[in-house]
Amino acid sequence: MNNDIERVLFSQEDIQEACRRLGAQISRDYEGKKPVVVGVLKGAILFMVDLIKEMDIMTEVDFLDVSSYHGGVASTGSITLNREIETDISGRHVIIVEDIIDTGLTLQYMLNYLNAHHVASAKVCTLLDKPEGRKVTAKADYVGFNVPNEFVVGYGLDYQEFYRNLPYVGVLKPDVYSE
Numbered sequence: 001m002n003n004d005i006e007r008v009l010f011s012q013e014d015i016q017e018a019c020r021r022l023g024a025q026i027s028r029d030y031e032g033k034k035p036v037v038v039g040v041l042k043g044a045i046l047f048m049v050d051l052i053k054e055m056d057i058m059t060e061v062d063f064l065d066v067s068s069y070h071g072g073v074a075s076t077g078s079i080t081l082n083r084e085i086e087t088d089i090s091g092r093h094v095i096i097v098e099d100i101i102d103t104g105l106t107l108q109y110m111l112n113y114l115n116a117h118h119v120a121s122a123k124v125c126t127l128l129d130k131p132e133g134r135k136v137t138a139k140a141d142y143v144g145f146n147v148p149n150e151f152v153v154g155y156g157l158d159y160q161e162f163y164r165n166l167p168y169v170g171v172l173k174p175d176v177y178s179e
């Protein structure tokens with residue numbers, strides 16, 4: 001699996017440092033509040049686990065499962081809702097945890113979902129932000145790293161459902177796509 005990686009963009013250490021920074025920032029901003037932290041399946045699984053360990057506040061944890069890539073390297077543009085949030089989020093402060101914001105379509109969908117559920121506030125924490133990929137206006141409140149306009153994998157991010165378990169974020173070798 002590691003042999004399929006052309007170059008590493010963010011190492012395990014880089015990511016841990018980002019989790020500490022973002023966790024501390026969120027803990028300051030939400031002091032005295034009890035937010036619901038919502039991880040977006042499946043990509044955010046690893047980031048969610050590491051991030052919440054760095055948050056020194058009372059939080060509830062839940063998940064939302066939406067997808068739009070369906071195995072390819074480009075968004076299909078249509079979002080499928082596979083699992084709803086179970087917690088009653090009406091009137092609650094919600095923090096969405098994402099692995100990446102690219103076209104912004106998934107984030108736009110989730111913010112509409114949260115508004116429809118009458119949350120008290122909605123903020124977004126993403127490990128990676130790819131500003132050049134945007135098709136709609138979408139902005140995260142907390143960002144680990146900006147990434148170039150390339151398809152990245154690892155640390156939760158997949159290509160055809162594989163590579164999620166890489167402990168770092170990297171770019172695949174071109175021949176992987178042609179196999």
Ligand SMILES: O=P(O)(O)OC[C@H]1O[C@H](OP(=O)(O)OP(=O)(O)O)[C@H](O)[C@@H]1O
Nearest residue numbers: 041042043067068069102103104105106
């Ligand atoms: O800004 P966008 O272009 O909408 O892309 C971002 C979304 O794409 C990925 O999800 P994907 O649909 O691949 O599902 P997954 O998390 O299950 O891999 C990623 O986890 C984000 O949720």
Ligand SMILES: Nc1nc2[nH]cnc2c(=O)[nH]1
Nearest residue numbers: 102150151152153157158
């Ligand atoms: N794995 C992966 N999923 C994405 N979803 C949106 N952008 C990306 C990306 O660069 N890599």
